[in-house]
Amino acid sequence: MTEHAMHTGLSVRDFSVALKTPGGPITPVDRVSIDVEPGRRVALVGESGCGKSMMLRGILRFIPPSVLDGVSGRAAFDGVDLAELDDRRLRNYRGDRIAMVFQDALARLNPTMPVGAQVAEVLTGGGRERDAQVAALFRAVGLDSSRAFRRRFPHELSGGMRQRVLIAIALAGDPELLVADEPTTALDVTVQAQILDTIASVVRERGMALLVVTHDLGVVSETCEYVYVMYAGQIVESGPVDAVFDEPGHPYTQGLIDCVLDVDEPGEQRVRTIPGVVPPPGSVTAGCRFRDRCPAAHDRCAVDPPVVELGPGRSARCWLRVPAETVEEAS
Amino acid sequence: MLRFTARRLLHAIPLLFGVVTLMFFLLQLAPGDPIQALIGDYPATPEYVAQVTKTYGLDEPLMVRYWEYLQQVFTLDLGESLASRVPVIDLITDRLGNTLILTVTAMTFAAIIGIALGVWAGVSRSRLLDHLVTGVAVGSLSIPMFWLGQMLVLIFAIKLSVLPSQGMYSTRSTAEGIDRLSDLLTHLLLPALVLAMREIGVVARIVRTSVHDVLTLPYVETARAKGFSRSKIIRRHVVRNSLLPAVTVIGYNFGFVLAGSVLVETVFGWPGMGQLLYESIRNRDNAVTIGIVLLIAVVVVVVNLITDLVYGLVDPRIRVGASTGGRA
Numbered sequence: 102m103t104e105h106a107m108h109t110g111l112s113v114r115d116f117s118v119a120l121k122t123p124g125g126p127i128t129p130v131d132r133v134s135i136d137v138e139p140g141r142r143v144a145l146v147g148e149s150g151c152g153k154s155m156m157l158r159g160i161l162r163f164i165p166p167s168v169l170d171g172v173s174g175r176a177a178f179d180g181v182d183l184a185e186l187d188d189r190r191l192r193n194y195r196g197d198r199i200a201m202v203f204q205d206a207l208a209r210l211n212p213t214m215p216v217g218a219q220v221a222e223v224l225t226g227g228g229r230e231r232d233a234q235v236a237a238l239f240r241a242v243g244l245d246s247s248r249a250f251r252r253r254f255p256h257e258l259s260g261g262m263r264q265r266v267l268i269a270i271a272l273a274g275d276p277e278l279l280v281a282d283e284p285t286t287a288l289d290v291t292v293q294a295q296i297l298d299t300i301a302s303v304v305r306e307r308g309m310a311l312l313v314v315t316h317d318l319g320v321v322s323e324t325c326e327y328v329y330v331m332y333a334g335q336i337v338e339s340g341p342v343d344a345v346f347d348e349p350g351h352p353y354t355q356g357l358i359d360c361v362l363d364v365d366e367p368g369e370q371r372v373r374t375i376p377g378v379v380p381p382p383g384s385v386t387a388g389c390r391f392r393d394r395c396p397a398a399h400d401r402c403a404v405d406p407p408v409v410e411l412g413p414g415r416s417a418r419c420w421l422r423v424p425a426e427t428v429e430e431a432s
Numbered sequence: 433m434l435r436f437t438a439r440r441l442l443h444a445i446p447l448l449f450g451v452v453t454l455m456f457f458l459l460q461l462a463p464g465d466p467i468q469a470l471i472g473d474y475p476a477t478p479e480y481v482a483q484v485t486k487t488y489g490l491d492e493p494l495m496v497r498y499w500e501y502l503q504q505v506f507t508l509d510l511g512e513s514l515a516s517r518v519p520v521i522d523l524i525t526d527r528l529g530n531t532l533i534l535t536v537t538a539m540t541f542a543a544i545i546g547i548a549l550g551v552w553a554g555v556s557r558s559r560l561l562d563h564l565v566t567g568v569a570v571g572s573l574s575i576p577m578f579w580l581g582q583m584l585v586l587i588f589a590i591k592l593s594v595l596p597s598q599g600m601y602s603t604r605s606t607a608e609g610i611d612r613l614s615d616l617l618t619h620l621l622l623p624a625l626v627l628a629m630r631e632i633g634v635v636a637r638i639v640r641t642s643v644h645d646v647l648t649l650p651y652v653e654t655a656r657a658k659g660f661s662r663s664k665i666i667r668r669h670v671v672r673n674s675l676l677p678a679v680t681v682i683g684y685n686f687g688f689v690l691a692g693s694v695l696v697e698t699v700f701g702w703p704g705m706g707q708l709l710y711e712s713i714r715n716r717d718n719a720v721t722i723g724i725v726l727l728i729a730v731v732v733v734v735v736n737l738i739t740d741l742v743y744g745l746v747d748p749r750i751r752v753g754a755s756t757g758g759r760a
Contacts, residue, residue, distance in 0.1 A: 163653060188661075196659030203657075208650040211669050212749055222668065223658050254748045267654070274659065 217251025340415035350417030531704035542631030550639025572633035683739025
């Protein structure tokens with residue numbers, strides 16, 4: 102079977118990432134399974150520090166060997182295990198098939214190179230043709246496509262413009278999957294919405310798959326079809342966006358939804374928070390990792406909760422979803 | 433940029449004033465007597481000494497002589513050499529070109545070799561190579577120039593007879609054009625290398641550290657996400673961005689190299705300012721000494737100014753007078 106025979110997109114099974122730390126290895130990503138089929142728009146949500154970015158970096162092999170203790174499980178793209186690619190073949194995947202949009206666009210762009218050149222260097226053609234391609238990419242992401250603008254340096258652009266340049270760079274390789282790691286963090290709220298619109302529309306127009314990492318549920322409901330909720334290195338809930346938001350299967354998802362500002366509520370009830378913080382990877386113990394912060398925690402939560410199927414393509418990792426009689430049987 | 437240049441040159445005036453003043457009084461404190469040095473070891477009658485002293489105005493009180501010298505310098509007149517009775521400015525301009533040939537060549541060596549070594553060590557994933565280059569760099573910093581110069585003369589000029597040991601051109605050479613140039617280059621190679629050695633070490637170490645730092649920056653990961661090979665990333669995104677500290681060192685250390693040329697020119701018989709300075713100090717020829725030091729100060733000021741302007745070429749963020757960019 103050739104590499105292109107299977108158009109299954111990104112398929113991640115029981116994927117773990119272990120990192121070296123002075124206090125011994127930690128596992129910020131713990132047996133995670135996700136799928137991003139071709140053309141699908143998928144979100145990965147969770148608070149800061151729950152392992153979202155580390156999972157992406159692990160899958161795409163961006164973790165430097167000095168830090169990485171090892172990965173396990175399987176992360177495949179169109180049936181090819183990314184972990185088994187040699188450097189040269191991995192490079193053929195990066196940019197050309199899987200492109201990344203990072204957060205913090207200022208640091209992500211080379212300060213000494215004009216932004217146009219940073220897009221152009223991804224393209225293979227030369228001369229005038231390449232110039233026209235760069236201009237077209239600038240237009241596609243809503244930037245001024247004039248030569249003068251393309252000759253500007255990153256520090257001469259606004260944050261939103263820089264983020265658009267990063268999107269143009271990602272699009273330049275015409276990838277099948279666009280991975281966006283918190284692409285709107287550190288931008289003004291109004292600019293955030295514009296950037297997301299841009300990402301959503303270019304992905305739809307080009308039939309690309311999208312995997313967007315965010316902690317903004319508004320982003321998820323507007324741009325994605327499917328959502329994974331991650332907590333302390335594990336996927337705690339997954340399902341179609343509408344179903345998950347209408348009827349969350351995990352108290353953590355409920356908590357995230359409650360955190361969203363509700364303008365219909367009066368006064369102080371508008372803003373709710375989940376008390377506490379995500380436990381750092383080194384400190385997790387047996388049982389549900391959310392139980393210390395969970396309003397519905399009870400005795401069973403000291404045991405690792407099972408992943409419960411809630412419907413087609415829906416599941417949650419929570420004892421509350423286990424029917425009572427099966428619990429009796431188990432114990 | 434013009435305003436920036438003008439302002440920097442204005443700032444240099446108090447500095448140069450300070451240099452002249454310091455040198456003038458320091459040389460008064462130095463042991464030895466210019467008149468005695470001028471007359472030589474012959475027994476001279478006190479009347480004769482007094483007469484010579486008067487001729488050169490050295491019988492005047494110190495402050496009067498200082499004031500007169502300042503006025504002279506202000507009109508760009510550096511006085512006359514006691515030893516040769518030639519205007520100091522002529523002596524220096526004869527030599528300045530030769531010294532600049534030597535020092536600029538040395539700096540070019542330092543830049544090219546230092547940057548190459550630094551990048552090599554910086555991108556190397558082999559600890560051994562990294563330590564080796566660092567070791568060589570520290571070594572080059574520690575070797576005294578006059579010793580290294582003499583060793584190289586012993587090896588290349590005397591033992592192997594492949595390079596000349598002294599001077600700028602072969603003594604009886606009548607070569608013209610390209611042959612004269614190649615004659616100059618063979619004479620230039622050893623002294624320039626010796627003069628460059630210290631700076632090669634400094635530049636290599638700075639560039640190595642800088643490359644290490646740049647390699648961890650997020651935009652290098654962006655380049656990786658573009659699917660670029662490591663060598664392409666280093667070529668396109670790392671080297672240039674690592675050069676800023678090297679530009680600083682190369683520019684600001686030009687003064688050290690000028691100072692170092694005193695020793696190297698003496699060892700290699702290079703007819704430059706350094707040799708002249710050495711002779712003028714030996715001969716207590718104070719006008720020449722001050723004149724050379726003043727000129728070195730001017731060169732350092734100018735080179736530092738050029739350094740600041742070159743920054744902008746390497747890093748557009750600090751381009752002098754560049755637009756600070758629009759926000760949308």
